[in-house]
Amino acid sequence: MSRYDLLSTYDYLLPDDLIAKEPLAERDASRLMVLDRREGSITHRTIRDLPELLRKQDCLVLNNSRVLPARLFGVRTATRGKWEGLYLSSTPEGLWRLIGQTRGYLRLDETVTLTNEAGESLELKLIAKEAGGVCQFAPMRSEHVLDLLRSFGTVPLPPYMDRKQATATDWERYQTTFAKHPGSVAAPTAGLHFTPELLEACQRRGISRTEVTLHVGIGTFRPVSVEHLSEHQMHSEWCELSAATAATLSATRAAGGRIVAVGTTSLRTLESVTKHTPAALPQEFREWRGETNLFVRPPYEFQSADVLLTNFHLPKSTLLMLVAAFSELDFVLDAYREAVAERYRFFSYGDAMLIL
Secondary structure, three states: OOHHHEHHHHOOOOOHHHEOOOOOOOHHHOEEEEEEOOOOEEEEEEHHHHHHHOOOOOEEEEEOEEEOOOEEEEEEOOOOOEEEEEEEEEOOOOOEEEEEEEOOOOOOOOEEEEEOOOOOEEEEEEEEEOHHHEEEEEEOOOOOHHHHHHHHEEOOOOHHHOOOOOOHHHHHHOOOOOOOEEEEOOOOHHHHHOOHHHHHHHHHOOOEEEEEEEOOOHHHOOOOOOOEHHHOOOOOEEEEEOHHHHHHHHHHHHOOOOEEEEOHHHHHHHHHHHHHOOOOOOOOOOOEEEEEOOOOOOOOOOOOOOEEEEEOOOOOOHHHHHHHHHOOHHHHHHHHHHHHHOOOOEOOOOOEEEEO
């Protein structure tokens, strides 16, 4: 059995006080650990140094998915017992797909009631149950789902932040400055570091940028539950790479520039596209959109990106496995140990790593 297939291989010790539960005062104030795969070196910089660490004709690939106010708090209408849910998506019939928790079990046709700060209420009626704890609810109001979520939902912060209610700061900072298309239940966190000024500095350097969309799904909250990764069922997420982005990436490759994936979500999108639309030439990209359940872990041969900018991820997570595949497993684990020793900040609001 290969060590690459063992969940325990991707574990590391992380002191609780290194988990970033609040954002820094400024988006671009984070530290940046730089891993040079060719040199085998680790250096320490800041995210503001990114323009000088990249080259003219490189291209940043940003995930423009927007985080939904998907976290819902309410009560069971009949018993007034507390209920909490997370909106995942809608069915073609307009039913809301949610995961929820309450004392006991909801019965079919039972309702939960949400109340907002204006004193308005929204009832959700349980219609059907899917596998994996997902339930389908019918909203008892006719407004568009995004309008209802904005009125009754809040920012879906990760559990390790240890607070249920998002603050005003979270509403701003748990969203990238370039977010456009609503659909994620978690932020594409590498993009959180970018300010308009940092993007402009990259542009002045001759570094272009383009965008993809991957809506981060519930899998980001669910731990891997099997020891052998070959048995893990990867969650599915919707992603898109447009014709314009495909043309930009193809031109970048043709000009000798590097493709810089900003975050594991951008990298997963790029790799999913290359798997579904094999091109005649290595430098060509093609447009594609659809569901991807691609599980990237060592050993893996990447076809799309040359550089990865990413945050520091949870132990035993599929995101850490993807990063280990992009670099080299032991190199990444050594880097994580050094990050702990150097007291880097971890997870969504934490510091970043650049793998060259």
